[in-house]
Amino acid sequence: MKISTKGIYALEITADLAMHSDDRHLERLKNIAERRKLSEKYLERIVRLLKAAGIVTSVRGAQGGYRLAKDAGQLTVREVLEAVEGELVPVDCLTKETGCGIGCSLCPTQDTWGRLWDVIVSVTDAVTVGEIVKVAAERG
Amino acid sequence: MQTPGTRMYQRTFLSRAFFMSVNLEYFFRKYIDMVGKMVYNIKHINHIDLVGIRMEVPAMKISTKGRYGLRALVDMAANTNGEPVSLTQTASRQNLSLNYLEQVFGTLRKAGIVASVKGAGGGYMLAKDASEITVKEILEALEGEFSIVNRITDECEDEVEAAIRELVWDEIDRRVNELFQECTLGRLVDDYREKQGQFVPMYYL
Numbered sequence: 229m230k231i232s233t234k235g236i237y238a239l240e241i242t243a244d245l246a247m248h249s250d251d252r253h254l255e256r257l258k259n260i261a262e263r264r265k266l267s268e269k270y271l272e273r274i275v276r277l278l279k280a281a282g283i284v285t286s287v288r289g290a291q292g293g294y295r296l297a298k299d300a301g302q303l304t305v306r307e308v309l310e311a312v313e314g315e316l317v318p319v320d321c322l323t324k325e326t327g328c329g330i331g332c333s334l335c336p337t338q339d340t341w342g343r344l345w346d347v348i349v350s351v352t353d354a355v356t357v358g359e360i361v362k363v364a365a366e367r368g
Numbered sequence: 369m370q371t372p373g374t375r376m377y378q379r380t381f382l383s384r385a386f387f388m389s390v391n392l393e394y395f396f397r398k399y400i401d402m403v404g405k406m407v408y409n410i411k412h413i414n415h416i417d418l419v420g421i422r423m424e425v426p427a428m429k430i431s432t433k434g435r436y437g438l439r440a441l442v443d444m445a446a447n448t449n450g451e452p453v454s455l456t457q458t459a460s461r462q463n464l465s466l467n468y469l470e471q472v473f474g475t476l477r478k479a480g481i482v483a484s485v486k487g488a489g490g491g492y493m494l495a496k497d498a499s500e501i502t503v504k505e506i507l508e509a510l511e512g513e514f515s516i517v518n519r520i521t522d523e524c525e526d527e528v529e530a531a532i533r534e535l536v537w538d539e540i541d542r543r544v545n546e547l548f549q550e551c552t553l554g555r556l557v558d559d560y561r562e563k564q565g566q567f568v569p570m571y572y573l
Binding site: 233243330336359365 | 517527532564
């Protein structure tokens with residue numbers, strides 16, 4: 229399975245916001261776009277999804293902008309990715325009915341995909357945006 | 369043809385001023401869509417940003433080749449005691465097209481996982497013991513090396529991308545490869561046989 233570029237960018241954007249905004253300072257999309265080398269229009273699309281998921285908040289107006297809605301240390305990679313990608317499931321049959329030709333009870337491979345899913349969930353659940361920022365700061 | 373998992377997306381920097389005209393931008397976008405689709409074999413490109421082109425590549429689940437291929441292989445291995453298995457049997461049990469299976473098994477044969485036996489009573493057999501065939505090698509033959517994201521190889525990443533790669537993508541890839549390496553076809557066959565043993569057709573109850 230692959231996480232799309234939307235998911236990758238969403239993580240970068242969230243980390244960027246964690247580094248450039250806080251309770252007192254809101255960051256403008258324009259600046260994030262420049263640092264992340266994305267168009268504002270595209271950025272806006274992703275940020276809208278993050279906002280709907282309660283990950284970022286915005287304030288309109290001249291002094292407005294965006295910031296994280298919760299503490300970066302409490303925000304998991306899983307939450308961010310799920311906000312833009314939906315469930316991080318490697319094959320559809322793990323969460324819904326598909327017409328794959330046989331019943332799940334007779335499937336030779338469902339177990340394997342289930343374990344793959346477990347790995348993805350457990351890694352993304354364990355890493356927070358706060359940690360990403362910390363490692364980025366050490367390198368930067 | 370590039371195998372899945374080795375695709376890269378290019379970052380090209382173009383002056384925005386050159387594309388001020390909406391029409392030009394539109395046609396250029398269409399052109400890049402077309403080239404992108406041909407070069408990267410991507411069915412649908414969602415967005416291309418012209419200020420530093422970062423292409424959006426849609427999320428891909430495990431491909432059907434990997435999914436159905438593994439399933440068919442387990443089925444085949446579970447239904448033999450060393451004698452060749454005809455693909456028609458596997459196709460009917462797994463509800464897959466014979467044509468499709470022939471392609472899949474052709475790939476598996478080239479990878480040294482199965483061997484074909486010609487003639488009457490022929491078909492396919494495992495080229496080595498099921499306990500020596502890992503899920504990793506099967507999926508790599510069918511889909512290429514696993515990676516949770518399309519890797520950029522010709523770019524320098526900044527510290528944010530590097531941190532994310534280190535903590536998330538590399539870690540997932542490492543653990544998935546571990547999982548696939550540990551899991552053998554032999555184990556899948558045992559589990560599958562157990563599953564079938566537990567399945568009681570309705571009319572026996």
